[in-house]
Amino acid sequence: MSLLQINNLSWEPRQRQEQPWRLEGIDLQVEPGEFVGLIGPNGSGKTSLLRCAYRFNPPDTGTVHLSGEDIWQQTPRWVARRIAVMLQEFPQDFGLTVMDVVAMGRTPHQSWFAGDSAADLQLIETTLQQVGLTGKGNHSFASLSGGEKQRVLLARALVQQPDLLILDEPTNHLDPRFQLELLQHLRGAGPGVLASFHDLNLAAAFCDRLYVLDRGRIVASGTPADVLTEQRLEQVFGVHALVDTHPLAPHPRITWISPA
Numbered sequence: 001m002s003l004l005q006i007n008n009l010s011w012e013p014r015q016r017q018e019q020p021w022r023l024e025g026i027d028l029q030v031e032p033g034e035f036v037g038l039i040g041p042n043g044s045g046k047t048s049l050l051r052c053a054y055r056f057n058p059p060d061t062g063t064v065h066l067s068g069e070d071i072w073q074q075t076p077r078w079v080a081r082r083i084a085v086m087l088q089e090f091p092q093d094f095g096l097t098v099m100d101v102v103a104m105g106r107t108p109h110q111s112w113f114a115g116d117s118a119a120d121l122q123l124i125e126t127t128l129q130q131v132g133l134t135g136k137g138n139h140s141f142a143s144l145s146g147g148e149k150q151r152v153l154l155a156r157a158l159v160q161q162p163d164l165l166i167l168d169e170p171t172n173h174l175d176p177r178f179q180l181e182l183l184q185h186l187r188g189a190g191p192g193v194l195a196s197f198h199d200l201n202l203a204a205a206f207c208d209r210l211y212v213l214d215r216g217r218i219v220a221s222g223t224p225a226d227v228l229t230e231q232r233l234e235q236v237f238g239v240h241a242l243v244d245t246h247p248l249a250p251h252p253r254i255t256w257i258s259p260a
């Protein structure tokens with residue numbers, strides 16, 4: 001049984017603006033422990049599809065199953081115990097400490113009004129260490145750099161101990177070292193991962209499989225080598241690219257060629 005199974009999904013915003021398309025005919029799976037990437041141009045529907053996968057956008061047609069259960073037949077709490085989400089936006093509450101933000105990840109597992117147990121605090125501490133934020137627990141979240149905030153949100157997602165992690169452009173604010181560390185960490189962390197990427201070289205290096213979205217439809221899926229061809233990159237992104245094999249690893253390497 002797949003961890004995440006999306007079948008024949010369609011969705012469009014209630015207040016539809018100018019875009020001439022909607023998410024349509026989406027079939028997507030993530031297997032337990034698999035790292036799956038979602039790529040596509042700006043506005044192709046990546047964030048909208050991720051929202052369908054974590055029970056935020058109700059599909060107009062089609063289904064979303066997690067471990068065999070239809071997520072719309074389950075409560076938000078059931079979903080929060082199994083899916084953690086890391087988005088591009090940061091919490092705006094200026095009074096929160098790093099510890100406060102990370103501890104939110106334990107909420108779905110706690111009974112009403114229960115505080116953090118010793119085991120919760122230990123898990124939070126260990127996870128802050130894993131993401132390189134040892135000793136920052138009492139710092140104000142608002143005072144951190146963009147990259148540090150991103151790592152706090154990753155820690156919040158990890159302490160949720162989900163079966164599936166959904167990440168919207170997880171490396172957005174990170175410098176090269178933390179990009180590599182974060183993705184390396186996620187690949188071996190246990191949960192299945194569904195993540196959107198703009199950096200196709202990172203997607204090629206870390207994803208087991210990729211889905212390509214173009215104007216609301218999946219136009220290709222498979223291993224990075226299957227999907228990331230010069231012809232497809234030109235079709236979907238409208239840019240010439242040179243695709244060869246990375247000199248140090250058996251995955252594709254993309255060099256974008258700027259127009260003459």
Ligand SMILES: Nc1ncnc2c1ncn2[C@@H]1O[C@H](COP(=O)(O)OP(=O)(O)OP(=O)(O)O)[C@@H](O)[C@H]1O
Nearest residue numbers: 013015016017019041042043044045046047048049
């Ligand atoms: N709730 C909504 N209401 C109105 N329009 C929406 C809503 N959600 C998404 N859209 C529109 O759907 C289109 C796809 O947006 P989406 O954010 O899913 O694309 P994306 O591939 O993630 O883009 P990017 O790479 O720029 O982050 C956009 O034109 C967006 O304005």
